[in-house]
Structures are given as structure tokens and as C-alpha cells.
Amino acid sequence: MSETHAAHPAPDPAHPAGANSAPPAFEERGSGRSPETPGAADLRARAADLDTADDLAKLRTRFTLPEDLVYLDGNSLGALPTGVAERMAEVVTQEWGENLIRSWSDGTWWTAPERIGDRIAPLIGAAPGQTVVGDSTSVNLFKALVGAARLAGEGRTDLLVDAATFPTDGYIAASAARMTGLNVVPVDPDRAAEAFGPSTAVVLLNHVDYRTGRLHDLPGLTAAARAAGAITVWDLCHSAGALPVGLDEHAVDLAVGCTYKYLNGGPGSPAYLYIAARHQQDFDSPLPGWNGHADPFAMTPGFAPAEGALRGRVGTPDILSMLALEAALDVWEGVTVEAVRAKSLALTDFFLECVAAYVPQGVLEPVTPAAHAERGSQVSLRTENASAVMAELIARGVVGDFRAPDVLRFGFTPLYVGFADAERAARTLSHVLGHIYE
Structure with missing residues (x-):
């Protein structure tokens, strides 16, 4: 139900290298930030504190995820739970391979x-x-x-x-x-x-x-x-x-x-x-x-x-x-949907806060409602050249997806996405758009 993208190892977004550092369609612009706007260091520290206090943070170990990848496309394809590969090997080798048709009646x-x-x-x-x-x-x-x-x-x-x-x-x-x-x-x-x-x-x-x-x-x-x-x-x-x-x-x-x-x-x-x-x-x-x-x-x-x-x-x-x-x-196991929902709203709130801090007004248009009662577990942002923006984000290790003609989608799966992921995604987005803040 969505496009698929190949993810690549992410260079440090603060030090882009080579031809993939930014799509040529984007220009450097001024920060447009007021003095009280939090900087990257403040938001990184906030993210670390939020992750430390997060009761669901430990659930990330239940998934197999590539190192140094921010995966925000779980609204298209969820990550691989760690127990699936072993269970599939058992089904294929034992239940199918040895038990054969008996698995229908005996299994x-x-x-x-x-x-x-x-x-x-x-x-x-x-x-x-x-x-x-x-x-x-x-x-x-x-x-x-x-x-x-x-x-x-x-x-x-x-x-x-x-x-x-x-x-x-x-x-x-x-x-x-x-x-x-x-x-x-x-x-x-x-x-x-x-x-x-x-x-x-x-x-x-x-x-x-x-x-x-x-x-x-x-x-x-x-x-x-x-x-x-x-x-x-x-x-x-x-x-x-x-x-x-x-x-x-x-x-x-x-x-x-x-x-x-x-x-x-x-x-x-x-x-x-x-x-x-x-x-x-x-x-x-x-x-x-x-x-x-x-x-x-x-x-x-x-x-x-x-x-x-x-x-x-x-x-x-x-x-x-x-x-x-x-x-x-x-x-x-041991997880309630209510706890997942609470973290989902906190994650998407924090991501939107980071985007607002890192990207000047007018560059991106949020199309996901701000009100919690009207928001799912994704954030959609409208921008020019959205397809190129998402391709570059993926090249830098932040995987979301694109919907024609101009929408960037970021899905937040609370079972394995953390607040540091949200901050890094927003910061990398600012680099891709040509707004480099430190």
C-alpha cells in the first residue's frame, strides 16, 4: 500500500559529504528563528531525557532493526520482530518439512x-x-x-x-x-x-x-x-x-x-x-x-x-x-494499546516541535491535525520537491515515505521508535532542505 525504498547507511547529517549532501532544488536560507527557539543541543538533551523516562523504550529490543537507522515507515511496513525468523525456521523445517500434511490435523x-x-x-x-x-x-x-x-x-x-x-x-x-x-x-x-x-x-x-x-x-x-x-x-x-x-x-x-x-x-x-x-x-x-x-x-x-x-x-x-x-x-505481551497511544502522541508532538525549531516557517506545511483527538500515529508534511526530499532523507538513514504529489509521511511506531529518532529525523530534514543548524 505504499512505495518501497532502499535504506542506506546514514552519514552524520551535520557533515554531509559528496554529491548526495542535498538535492540541488533547495537553497540555503536564513534560520528565521527567534532567540528563544531551542537549538539542536537542547532538543537532543530533551530527547535523551524522554527516552530515559519512557517505559516502552525497552521494547525496541523485541525488533530486528539496522544500526543507525531511523525507521519512520512502520505505517507502511512494520519492523521485523526478533522471534519471527526462528519460528519460521521451525514451521518450514519441522511442521512442513517433517510433519507434512499431518500439521493440518495434528498441529x-x-x-x-x-x-x-x-x-x-x-x-x-x-x-x-x-x-x-x-x-x-x-x-x-x-x-x-x-x-x-x-x-x-x-x-x-x-x-x-x-x-x-x-x-x-x-x-x-x-x-x-x-x-x-x-x-x-x-x-x-x-x-x-x-x-x-x-x-x-x-x-x-x-x-x-x-x-x-x-x-x-x-x-x-x-x-x-x-x-x-x-x-x-x-x-x-x-x-x-x-x-x-x-x-x-x-x-x-x-x-x-x-x-x-x-x-x-x-x-x-x-x-x-x-x-x-x-x-x-x-x-x-x-x-x-x-x-x-x-x-x-x-x-x-x-x-x-x-x-x-x-x-x-x-x-x-x-x-x-x-x-x-x-x-x-x-x-x-504486557503492552497496552493505551500506553502505545500515549507515547504516539508524545512522539508526534515532539517531532513537530523539532521540525518547527529546525525549519523556518513556510518551507513545510503540516497537513496532519494538531489536535490529539484528530491525529493518528503519523505526521504528514507538504513541501515542494517532496519526492526528492524523501529520497535524500532515506539516503541519510531516515526512512519515511512520499505520497504524490507533495506529501512527506513519517509513521511513528511507539514499540520501536524513540524520541532521539524523532529529533534526528527533524534535524536531518532541516539539512536536506538546506537549513543547517547546530
């Missing part, structure tokens, strides 16, 4: 989708038995949207979709609408509740906007949709594992999300589908695969859905990726 393979779903459930505020892991986010979204339209029943005509949604969500919504006879109606999430009415069948919204990092009002919008008699489907790709979601608390109907971002499941790791318990008996999946059958091995010509969220299963699960994800979730 842990068959129950993986629901078992791992129950491990994700606390991170999205769901009770057990409502979350099943498998397939991609796009496939799960298709299941959820068509299933939601069928739950909504007849007489409703509209599928409301976040107008700024990730493109694939829009493509899937259009296909689901064609299948169910609904009309796709784009809505601004900030004004979506005004569009809910008797014609609204389904509402598809992103919890966090992937470009801007804006956090939308899941409790309020879900309540408004419910009052209008509509079924909600939430995309949690940029919020699960970064902040509390509260699916059960806020009576969300259906939700989907990926596991390779803040859940650190690995590239292409399987996604998940949440089906609220109250809807499970009536949830009619448009992809009735044999794995979602009440009796998969009966091989009957007619489909009888399994009980509960298991009816969200389709085909044979991708066991290698599934079990890698399960091992990755071990990093959450």
Missing part, C-alpha cells in the same frame, strides 16, 4: 485464522470470536461491503464512501455496488453524518486517513450511521496497533484491516475481518469458500456457512504468512 494450522484473530481482537477492542484472519484487506473489504449491503436489506440505495479513501477501497466499493445494485456516494468524513439518511445502506470509512494521518470520529460516525439504520464498515489499516479502536464499545458492525503495518506481521501478511456477534448469523459472504463451510470435509455440493466469524473464511489459508504473523504478535 496448529487448521485453527490459525480464528486463533490469531482472537489475538488481534484486544488490539481493536473486540471480544473473542468476532475476528478471523486470512486473505488480503481488499478481499476482506469486498466480503464486508457485500455482506453489509445484504444485512441492510431492501429499500436502501446508497453506499457512502470516504471521498479521500485509499484507491483500492474505492475500486472495491464500486465493484460491490455493482453487485448489490447500490449507488456509490462519495462523502467528506468530516461531514459524513450529514449525508446519512433513509437511503443509506452502507457506510465505508477509514479510521485514519492514509495521506494526512487524520483520525476520524469512529464513535460519533458509527452512532450516526446506526441512528440512520445503516451498516458501518471501518478500514482500520492505519489505526490498529497504534491507538485504541473500541469496535465492541462503539457498536461497529464490520471492520477490516491489514497486519503488516503497526502489527508488524511482515510483507503481505494476511488481513483480518471483524463481524460483530449480533450480525454473524445473518452475514452472507459473497465468497463462500470451502474453508468457511460448516463441514469443510463433507464436500457437499451446497454451501452451508460455518457458525460465527468462521463464515468469513474462504480458501486454504496462507500458513507461512499466518504463522509469521502469530509470532510477530508476541511483541505485544
Whole structure:
């Protein structure tokens, strides 16, 4: 869901060397700082104090990260948890290599989708038995949207979709609408509740906007949709594992999300589908695969859905990726989402403070809301030549990503990102932009 970049060892940003020292598009400018603005030494000292006081700082040892790299792209691909490689070697050599097909019946393979779903459930505020892991986010979204339209029943005509949604969500919504006879109606999430009415069948919204990092009002919008008699489907790709979601608390109907971002499941790791318990008996999946059958091995010509969220299963699960994800979730042992959220807000606040101190006003435009209630776990900054800026940041060992046409994205994963990382990223950004402060 994002561009990939090759990371390179980082030279000291205070002493850039060679042709890669700065893109030619940027010029040296005056500091534009007032005398009371903190300097680099002050902010480095603050960062060190904050890291020392951080109860989550020790969790960085649960991840394998290159030395001298600031990794701020966990909102695209999470870092590698240390236990995954060993677990994968065991799965490949023992469970597959020696046990072969017996691992389906004698081992842990068959129950993986629901078992791992129950491990994700606390991170999205769901009770057990409502979350099943498998397939991609796009496939799960298709299941959820068509299933939601069928739950909504007849007489409703509209599928409301976040107008700024990730493109694939829009493509899937259009296909689901064609299948169910609904009309796709784009809505601004900030004004979506005004569009809910008797014609609204389904509402598809992103919890966090992937470009801007804006956090939308899941409790309020879900309540408004419910009052209008509509079924909600939430995309949690940029919020699960970064902040509390509260699916059960806020009576969300259906939700989907990926596991390779803040859940650190690995590239292409399987996604998940949440089906609220109250809807499970009536949830009619448009992809009735044999794995979602009440009796998969009966091989009957007619489909009888399994009980509960298991009816969200389709085909044979991708066991290698599934079990890698399960091992990755071990990093959450003893960690609460609330503690992660508190650090996320502190990190993004500090990063924005450092950017403001190091880069004169007018060079960068923050597009992520300042208000905590409206901010996810990323900071997006708009600037000219953003693609070149990000390429140079990566060359200097600060890995974020770029969104066309002019947005720099920096994802803050509190499990392994610290305050010194935030300060260094802002300082390196100032060097790349030609504002060199010491």
C-alpha cells in the first residue's frame, strides 16, 4: 500500500559529504528563528531525557532493526520482530518439512485464522470470536461491503464512501455496488453524518486517513450511521496497533484491516475481518469458500456457512504468512494499546516541535491535525520537491515515505521508535532542505 525504498547507511547529517549532501532544488536560507527557539543541543538533551523516562523504550529490543537507522515507515511496513525468523525456521523445517500434511490435523494450522484473530481482537477492542484472519484487506473489504449491503436489506440505495479513501477501497466499493445494485456516494468524513439518511445502506470509512494521518470520529460516525439504520464498515489499516479502536464499545458492525503495518506481521501478511456477534448469523459472504463451510470435509455440493466469524473464511489459508504473523504478535505481551497511544502522541508532538525549531516557517506545511483527538500515529508534511526530499532523507538513514504529489509521511511506531529518532529525523530534514543548524 505504499512505495518501497532502499535504506542506506546514514552519514552524520551535520557533515554531509559528496554529491548526495542535498538535492540541488533547495537553497540555503536564513534560520528565521527567534532567540528563544531551542537549538539542536537542547532538543537532543530533551530527547535523551524522554527516552530515559519512557517505559516502552525497552521494547525496541523485541525488533530486528539496522544500526543507525531511523525507521519512520512502520505505517507502511512494520519492523521485523526478533522471534519471527526462528519460528519460521521451525514451521518450514519441522511442521512442513517433517510433519507434512499431518500439521493440518495434528498441529496448529487448521485453527490459525480464528486463533490469531482472537489475538488481534484486544488490539481493536473486540471480544473473542468476532475476528478471523486470512486473505488480503481488499478481499476482506469486498466480503464486508457485500455482506453489509445484504444485512441492510431492501429499500436502501446508497453506499457512502470516504471521498479521500485509499484507491483500492474505492475500486472495491464500486465493484460491490455493482453487485448489490447500490449507488456509490462519495462523502467528506468530516461531514459524513450529514449525508446519512433513509437511503443509506452502507457506510465505508477509514479510521485514519492514509495521506494526512487524520483520525476520524469512529464513535460519533458509527452512532450516526446506526441512528440512520445503516451498516458501518471501518478500514482500520492505519489505526490498529497504534491507538485504541473500541469496535465492541462503539457498536461497529464490520471492520477490516491489514497486519503488516503497526502489527508488524511482515510483507503481505494476511488481513483480518471483524463481524460483530449480533450480525454473524445473518452475514452472507459473497465468497463462500470451502474453508468457511460448516463441514469443510463433507464436500457437499451446497454451501452451508460455518457458525460465527468462521463464515468469513474462504480458501486454504496462507500458513507461512499466518504463522509469521502469530509470532510477530508476541511483541505485544504486557503492552497496552493505551500506553502505545500515549507515547504516539508524545512522539508526534515532539517531532513537530523539532521540525518547527529546525525549519523556518513556510518551507513545510503540516497537513496532519494538531489536535490529539484528530491525529493518528503519523505526521504528514507538504513541501515542494517532496519526492526528492524523501529520497535524500532515506539516503541519510531516515526512512519515511512520499505520497504524490507533495506529501512527506513519517509513521511513528511507539514499540520501536524513540524520541532521539524523532529529533534526528527533524534535524536531518532541516539539512536536506538546506537549513543547517547546530
